[in-house]
Amino acid sequence: MIKKSLIFKNEKKELPLVPLRELVVFPYMVTPFFAGRTATIKAIERALETDRQVFLVCQKTNSETPAEEDLHHVGTSAKILQMLKLPDGTLRVLVEGLERGTLNKIISRKDSTRVIFTPISEDRNVDSNIAALMAAARxxxxxxxGFQKKVSQDVLDAIEKAEYPDKLIDLIAANINVEVEKKIEILAVKKVSDRLETLTVIIESENNVLELQNRIQLKVQKKLEQNQKEYFLNEQIRQINKELGNDNNDPSGAKELERRIKEANPPKEVLAKAESEIKRLSRLQPMSPESGVLRTYLEWIADLPWSKKSTDNKDIDLAAKILDEDHYNMKKAKERILDFIAVRQLKESMKGPILCLVGPPGTGKTSLGRSIARALDRKFVRVSLGGVKDEAEIRGHRKTYVGALPGKVIQSMKKAGTVNPVFLLDEIDKMSSDFRGDPSSALLEVLDPQQNNTFVDHYLEIPYDLSKIMFLTTANSLHTIPYPLLDRMEIIEIPGYTDFEKERIASQFIIPRQLEENGLEWADISFQKSAILNIIRKYTMESGVRNLEREIATVIRKIARKAVSGGYSEKSEEAFKVTVTSKSLKKHLGNPRFEDDIVYKKNRKGLVYGLAWTEMGGKILPIEASLLKGTGKLILTGSLGDVMKESAQIALSFIREHFREFNLESDFHEEIDIHIHVPQGAIPKDGPSAGITMTTAMISALTEKIVRPQTAMTGEITLTGRILPIGGVKEKVLAAYRNKMTAVILPEENRKDTEELPSEVLREIDFFYADSIQNAMKILFEDNSDKD
Structure with a gap:
């Protein structure tokens, strides 16, 4: 009969504190540890001077000087059995666990750190429930x-003989390899039945994991034995067949590869190389590493298209219809494709063109590639070159390297499956180079019609004909493309869209597509023209239509939610009708994100409107000139670039030379300072096209004449007074139209550029052309003497 008694009293005790890392000590457990921290060494020395007892607590963190919050709330008092001082000053301590305790308070003293703890009393009553739990734990x-194989027989005997539940728990917990948190959980539970249950659950969980690991290990072992067995059997069969002269078996797969390569109908040079490699493969053991490399190489040759081609669509009208279905405008690109189809009908063997589509983001360059493939009825493949900096990405690696593959060109040809796909090289302007080579140099051969019929990939080491491919490349800018590469491509510029073009694109393409994608094609939903223009001008700022599509999609999603909330669906008898107006946009999209350009309500001396080009389109650029008492200085503000500052200096020099033409004194500049300011000073501005604008602003301030109202201008000037042509005419004029300008002054040589402008712009704006500053001044100051 087991006595029912409590071994320990529930009284607080004080002992030196020894924090441990990744070690939990249980009662009855004898274990060594090393002590190197000063506070720990002092605590052990104090313990040795008294009753040799310390309180061991496991740390939560790896802190060198743990605070109370860095320690677990439960630990074990222990007796120091042995202490050995090592040469490096650290101590090797052997301890035996005595009793569990909960940490109450840490006391820091000069000589050591001590801890006040409350021992956890152990209930040694063994009833039928406890006996059953003890049996389950054993x-x-x-x-x-049985799984671990590291538990000694002595430990097993001690656990079998343990008559009290607390001793059984502590002996088992000390000999299982589990996480610290789980051991702390076992140490902390007070009720004996709960401790036994917790211990059993943790052991069973570990048993499940160990059982699964053993099962996996057995399967791996069995698989390895099976592979070895197959290898020896295959080797014996090969030797028997060799002695018998029997070639019916093809263990290496060489004959199958030979059949596939001949069916692909490659050129003679390729076939000769493949046959040589096939002979090598047939002589190798199937399981050898070199056999795997050769087989992969021959499979690439077999999978590539060598003679299979798609039949081109020769119907020019059908091709034009397909191109118009997918994209609005883009006349130059579409006409070039239709020209290609026409020439193909006259000459079948022509080489594929190499076109470079250049334009701002979101203008449809990549999607145009897909549309061209559809119009020609060819396969379409796309390779993104953005961020590519390794030549091997284009030409591949030598097959001797581990994991070697052909480059992106050959990989894409395998994917296309024909020798004449439409091949899009996207973002060609965003390649870079480093120590691994220059991919743009590797592309020189790919994009040269005189060389790409014998393109050699490093992996294949045989020529491959790329001349039948229609290559398309896309770029946002030509400045970062090396000239030799640029010289090999036919440049087709795709300019940013005007507001009117965006409105038509939205009406004809974006809105129908978004209605279908958001499940509202059955509903009667319409956008007013003014609403679309408001989205373009006040909620987006871009040359393309990507953000425009996002904003329209947002509006349509809001409408979709309204339809669902109202119980409408495709099967509803009542029609669901919504008209999006300018007033309703704020409800769908919130406050406008972009404001109109700065245009002053009142005209005054020294105020002139220029026109600027940005990547997001054209802008009105007000320029202000003011005269101050001074010494002839020219003050320029508004975050201007060097070129713009030079334009202002040229303008002043021209006025000083031609002072008589403007009724000025020869020394007009000596007692005044001229201050020129371009508003929105946080935005950097540069370029020569503001020359005429700055000249006009100075003359207006000096002569006290007001410039012709609602007039904008642009043009580069020279010291002799000539006005030179500028770029971005279309975008600049549209900015003038958007800001309700009635007249625009352009350089004479830009007269031809106005032919491409929308008819509504040509109706509303009067265009004046000038080849000199004098001619421009006659237009700008005509009948505008001193009116304020």
């Missing part, structure tokens, strides 16, 4: 010991 640990 059974689980035996199973665990």
């Amino acid at each position: 059974k689980s640990f035996k199973k665990y010991a």
Whole structure:
């Protein structure tokens, strides 16, 4: 009969504190540890001077000087059995666990750190429930010991003889390899039945994991034995067939590869190389590493299209219809494709063109590539070159390297499956180079019609004909493309869209597509023209239509939610009708994100409107000139670039030379300072096209004449007074139209550029052309003497 008694009293005790890392000590457990921290060494020395007892607590963190919050709330008092001082000053301490305790308070003293703890009383009553739990714990640990193979027989005997539940728990917990948190959980539970249950659950969980690991290990072992067995059997069969002269078997797969390569109908040079490699493969053991490399190489040759081509669509009208279905405008690009189809009908063997589509982001360059493939009825493949900096990405690696593959060109040809796909090289302007080579140099051969019929990939080491491919490349800018590469491509510029073009694109393409994608094609939903223009001008700022599509999609999603909330669907008898107006946009999209350009309500001396080009389109650029008492200085503000500052200096020099033409004194500049300011000073501005605008602003301030109202201008000037042509005419004029300007002054040589402007712009704006500053001044100051 087991006595029912409590071994320990529930009284607080004080002992030196020894924090441990990744070690949990249980009662009855004898274990060594090393002590190197000063506070720990002092605590052990104090303990040795008294009753040799310390309180061991496991740390939560790896802190060198743990605070109270860095320690677990439960630990074990222990007796120091042995202490050995090592040459480096650290101590090797052997301890035996005595009793569990909960940490109450840490006391820091000069000589050591001590801890006040409350011992956890152990209930040693063994009823039928406790006896059953003890039996379950013993059974689980035996199973665990069977998996681990590291538990000694002495430990198993001690656990079998343990008559009290607390001793059984502590002996088992000290001999299982589980996480610290789980051991702390076992140490902390006070009720004996709960401790036994917690211990059994943790052991069973570990048993499940160990059982699964053993099962996997057995399967791996069995698989390895099977592979070895197959290797020896295959080798014996090969030797028997060799002695018998029997070639019916093809263990290496060489004959199958030979058949596939001949069916692909490659050129003679390729076939000769493939046959040579096939002979090598047939002589190798199937399981050898070199056999795997050769087989992969020959499979690439077999999978590539060598003679298979798609039949081109020769119907020019059908091709034009397909191109118009997918994209609005883009006349130059579409006409070039239709020209290609026409020439193909006259000459079948022509080489594929190499076109470079250049334009701002979101203008449809990549999607145009897909549309061209559809119009020609060819396969379409796309390779993104953005961020590519390794030549091997284009030409591949030598097949001797581990994991070697052909480059992106050959990989894409395998994917296309024909020798004449439409091949899009996207973002060709965003390649870079480093120590691994320059991919743009590798592309020189790919994009040269005189060389790409014998393109050699490093992996294949045989020529491959790329001349039948229609290559398309896309770029946002030509400045970063090396000239030799640029010289090999036919440049087709795709300019940013005007507001009117965006409105038509939205009406004809974006809105129908978004209605279909958001499940509202059955509903009667319409956008007013003014609403679309408001989205373009006040909620987006871009040359393309990507953000425009996002904003329209947002509006349509809001409408979709309204339809669902109202119980409408495709099967509803009542029609669901919504008209999006300018007033309703704020409800769908919130406040406008972009404001109109700065245009002053009142005209005054020294105020002139220029026109600027940005990547997001054209802008009105007001320029202000003011005269101050001074010494002839020219003050320029508004975050201007060097070129713009030079234009202002040229303008002043021209006025000083031609002072008589403007009724000025020869020394007009000596007692005044001229201050020129371009508003929105946080935005950097540069370029020569503001020359005429700055000249006009100075003359207006000096002569006290007001410039012709609602007039904008642009043009580069020279010291002799000539006005030179500028770029971005279309975008600049549209900015003038958007800001309700009625007249625009352009250089004479830009007269031809106005022919491409929308008819509504030509109706509303009067265009004046000038080849000199004098001619421009006659237009700008005509009948505008001193009116304020």
